[in-house]
Amino acid sequence: MSVALEIKIGSMEMKNPVTVASGTFGYGPEYADLVDLNRLGAITVKGIGPEEHVGNATPRTFETRGGMLNAIGLPGPGAKGFIEKYVPFLAPYDVPVIVNIWGKGMEDYGKVVEMLDAEDTVSAYEINLSCPNVKEGGSAFGTDTDSFSRVIELVRGKTQKPIIPKLAPNVSDIGAFAKAAEDGGADAISIMNSYPAMAINIETLEPELANRTGGLSGPAIKPIAIKLVWDVAKATKLPIIGMGGIYEPEDAIEFMVAGASAVAVGTANFTDPSTAIRVIDGIESYLVEKGHSSVANIVGTVKA
């Protein structure tokens, strides 16, 4: 029996519902030796701002029980650098590219889209409104519905391509942001970013990260992410890209049953770069086993 794994996020067609999470897969080339990029549903690249950005000092990551902290601070080549350095690499692949965008101020979000929008290689924008590791922007927009809405509307005005706000997890009512995203014309919602967290070295009394605080990701946060996806699914009809601690096909399926139309593999790439491919294959096996003809059949089927 054959099953349809294809899904659509706005106008973006994915051959299966599995992408990689921004910041955990570089810009494409880094894992190309180990992962058949053409098999992915989409490649989501590391956050891109309008300008080159240096990011935080080191140490930038720290391992915790069942997870890790990161405070990379969104270093990167900026939109122009991305186009020069990575678009030529990505263009030949038969896989949509989701560019994760961020800005220090609201206008930056518009700027980066303006700079990227002519590139055919760019299939969609994931709007990072939830980076726990930059002072200037990101998470400030993600925890206040007003400025959140304004960013969405601004970006919506600049592009016809799908826009996918990435919500901050550290809010009491995530549904309000999902609703605001829908009202602002978003095509999908991405949830969750790493959770604001911290670790301190009790010998040196210094935080383990140069940035002091960082974002917690990995298996530790999966139950939090599942709950947020379920909350968002109740608040909006928009498709959801779910992520947070996906390590096994079963994890991805759990996200989909909770309400996610697609999923992203993040930290697991570091543990095992074959995770995304294993997840794709595992979803297919599950669908076959359960007699589903299409992956869409399992989305949001939780009995709750």
Next chain:
Amino acid sequence: MSVALEIKIGSMEMKNPVTVASGTFGYGPEYADLVDLNRLGAITVKGIGPEEHVGNATPRTFETRGGMLNAIGLPGPGAKGFIEKYVPFLAPYDVPVIVNIWGKGMEDYGKVVEMLDAEDTVSAYEINLSCPNVKEGGSAFGTDTDSFSRVIELVRGKTQKPIIPKLAPNVSDIGAFAKAAEDGGADAISIMNSYPAMAINIETLEPELANRTGGLSGPAIKPIAIKLVWDVAKATKLPIIGMGGIYEPEDAIEFMVAGASAVAVGTANFTDPSTAIRVIDGIESYLVEKGHSSVANIVGTVKA
């Protein structure tokens, strides 16, 4: 060398800074065969409401990677039942008892304090404003500063004993709640409760908990808790009781360095009931090794 482990939370004197987390240690008798209760800094009992309460259906807990979910739903004997069934057991021990209180409505918080306040065995109240598992109250008060403040003021009006609001972790600005607690006359702050979360069985498509969602606790959440303690410490001068994933003395010390004056051992009791005692001993060794004369010396010493 001898070190002073004693600390005070308002008028409550603790012989060391280690208590157990509400709901993970029953009402005292449950672990009395395994743990020398007199060695604890305090015993914090399971949440008590004004009336008897049945709590949630089963399954009530579920194990996750590096943590567990619970949705017990605050079953319990109520204030009267607590006085009859457990106060006689607790009274002879030389250890302060912190009663964790909750209510379905605001007035309930006042009622339960009125019912308990004459008991000498009750040393302090931890006000649960953050239970992720009851629809009626708890977390609603914990995520809205107005009703939060009103509960604090109400309870403050009913007792001279220390009151310790337990904050909800799922807010964007925990400092605002810490400030509100301070303004309302609280004696200390307790952070964090388990984090709203969910797990779904992909075979049955049912949530793993009867209550559908629950609270995530254990090592998985420690980095989130450390960050919240640090945030609260910056927002208030009140002493903090820190908890969330404490399994080893080093974890407890990390909380104290982040800003907690005391700590609570929760889920770890299930894994290893000797944890609280090991933590007390380990804190003492650390202080000796570092040449501190008092445990207060390390509180909030993080270089951040």
Next chain:
Amino acid sequence: MKQEKATVVEHHNFQGDYRILRLAAPAVGPLVKPGQFLELRVPRLDDRILRRPFSIYKADAEGASILYKTVGRGTEAMVSLQVGDEVDIIGPLGNGFPELTKGKVPVLVAGGYGNAALYLKAKESPVKGIAFFGGRTAQDILCIEEFQVLGWDVRPATDDGSLGTKGLVTASFDPWMAEQENVQSLELFVCGPNPMLKAMGDRAIEHGFTAWLSMDKNMACGVGACLTCVIKRKTTDGWEWARCCKDGPVFESREILWEE
């Protein structure tokens, strides 16, 4: 109830997916009564934080053994335990089975690892009676000879008919029960999956005999603190929660208010 660092002194395949683990545990061993259990911390299972509960199969002054089936992450990790390894246990837990009421005819009913939970009961019982054991296949019927050696009349039943009567345990129990002149003199000690417990409980109530059911509920703390393992116990005016770990795991059939 003690917490003890026990040492593995024996660990081998028993039959099918079942393995026997014998622990040197001089603190816990001597305290054990039939039908009690222990909570075991699986070594090297670092990303899982809860202990696993197991019925105590055998016990003496030196220690205790359990008979376990590999079903998931924890029990699979236990397979790598080696003689000499240290295992942290808490036990004995729960109240176990009460003593046989004078004049009653003891009947054991068990399925799967339930047999293990009944072995000590079978051993200390002053009167030996009949034991009905159920399982999917012959591989799931444990320790028949041991019960026979103790003087019990063992009647197996298997779903696939590979041993004894074909069918559920009720397929061998019911005809036997129908033949009893004085059904009310029976006293059942039951340990097995929920449907078996329920089936025996229903019969006990219908026919007016006593049935002690060892309830199998997921647990977290094992000592009565977390309120995970509750079942509904009847009261004069309704029901209350009873904790299987602390107030049980054994309840008389009339106490239990079955859900759904």
Next chain:
Amino acid sequence: MKQEKATVVEHHNFQGDYRILRLAAPAVGPLVKPGQFLELRVPRLDDRILRRPFSIYKADAEGASILYKTVGRGTEAMVSLQVGDEVDIIGPLGNGFPELTKGKVPVLVAGGYGNAALYLKAKESPVKGIAFFGGRTAQDILCIEEFQVLGWDVRPATDDGSLGTKGLVTASFDPWMAEQENVQSLELFVCGPNPMLKAMGDRAIEHGFTAWLSMDKNMACGVGACLTCVIKRKTTDGWEWARCCKDGPVFESREILWEE
């Protein structure tokens, strides 16, 4: 770069806290160049999610070996690896050391497990020169004989004087350097703790010789994706981040902008 399920074919104590792990890894082994490393997923370390990076000590068509020191949770868990166990590795990673420049005199400088990272370099070097090895005690100076067999003149230095010169590696290197007529003809290959790298880098800049430094930075992905392992690399108008795992781990001393 390949991901491979390698098999442990040898695992034993080497000296002090150091152990040798040899893996059958026919995909990774043949690709290895001196100074490269691999990322190893420690089996049964389920609550820690990151791989551990180790320099490749030896490699051939069949596989590779590493020489590791037990320092924390991961390396301690590795101690229980047994012959036949499967270990997931990614490698070879990084660029390794460049070839010796024609006409230059090769000098190896290493500390601790840095010796392991230099062995393949020592072996393939067309010219054999001098190797300065530093360590706390004699226990921390690894593989001297192996380097001697290859034809290198090994000069150990230990903090406690238990082997060779007493003091840091600079205590043996500096006097030797002072004697050199043509310091600029030296080409250093250095692998060791940061202070050693910095010390050698400073000397290289001051005296005008070349020093290839293998930088030791904590890593997460190992392949250039996460931007954890960055150091500052000088550019014409300032500096840029360079990833030790992908752009390094070996950098020439003049490239590096040392922090603090």
